[in-house]
Amino acid sequence: MTLHSKTFATNSPHPTAPIGIFGGTFDPVHFGHLRPALELLEQLPLAEIRFIPCRQPPHRQVPAASPGQRLAMLELAIAGEPRFFADDRELLRPGPSYMVDTLASLRAEQGSVPLCLILGTDAFRGLPKWHRWAELTELAHLLVMKRPGEPLPQEGELKHFLESRCICDPAQLAQQPRGLILPLEVTQLEISATRIRTLIGAGRSARYLLPDAVWDDIQQKRLYSAPLFMPEK
Numbered sequence: 001m002t003l004h005s006k007t008f009a010t011n012s013p014h015p016t017a018p019i020g021i022f023g024g025t026f027d028p029v030h031f032g033h034l035r036p037a038l039e040l041l042e043q044l045p046l047a048e049i050r051f052i053p054c055r056q057p058p059h060r061q062v063p064a065a066s067p068g069q070r071l072a073m074l075e076l077a078i079a080g081e082p083r084f085f086a087d088d089r090e091l092l093r094p095g096p097s098y099m100v101d102t103l104a105s106l107r108a109e110q111g112s113v114p115l116c117l118i119l120g121t122d123a124f125r126g127l128p129k130w131h132r133w134a135e136l137t138e139l140a141h142l143l144v145m146k147r148p149g150e151p152l153p154q155e156g157e158l159k160h161f162l163e164s165r166c167i168c169d170p171a172q173l174a175q176q177p178r179g180l181i182l183p184l185e186v187t188q189l190e191i192s193a194t195r196i197r198t199l200i201g202a203g204r205s206a207r208y209l210l211p212d213a214v215w216d217d218i219q220q221k222r223l224y225s226a227p228l229f230m231p232e233k
Ligand code: ATP
Pocket: 023, 024, 025, 026, 027, 031, 032, 033, 036, 118, 119, 120, 121, 122, 123, 124, 145, 146, 147, 148, 189, 190, 191, 192, 193, 194, 195
């Protein structure tokens, strides 16, 4: 397996425009990731979005596909969007993939450029389980995308964390490098990687839940597949 790093943000017309950071397992990447990310590019003053697949998620089981397979699917999925990039830094870093370490490495590279960590509401609600989670807003803004069946927290420390940093005006993201939280409405797509893996494992098709190129790659490599899975014609 050869993983490679890309050079980023050297050709942006707005060198200080915020950079979106989309972390996840991407096992596999699907339209529930891609469509909301595109809408963020359209709604917000972002220079680009970097998809950062994690090597070893700290709070969940080992991904079904290998790091190289997940990166390959991601690269196929984003090939047509010039402001989407795959960033393999977590795949190259040994040990658990802590987002606080990833943001620290991006911050060291980017100086005072605003960084915006993109999370679905499910991930945001799970934030207190993340390693050094309260430090995330010392390194980046948070963009919280609504996800079906996952409301924003209505009580407890996370409600306070949200309310004390919450903004409504996206223009504020460009005015400081970190520290704000912007909740966002995006097209609600009830798609999850778990559902896709379950479908494929049951011998069913995942077509139209993810890009055709990714579906073709999954079939070709027989990823997530039960022994009796029959590829489509
Ligand atoms: P799994 O089902 O394996 O947990 P997933 O579909 O949730 O996977 P991840 O790669 O774990 O995908 O998610 C990465 C990020 O994308 C998380 O912040 C998650 O909240 C967000 N996300 C995933 N699917 C959606 C969706 N359908 N709508 C909005 N956000 C999503």
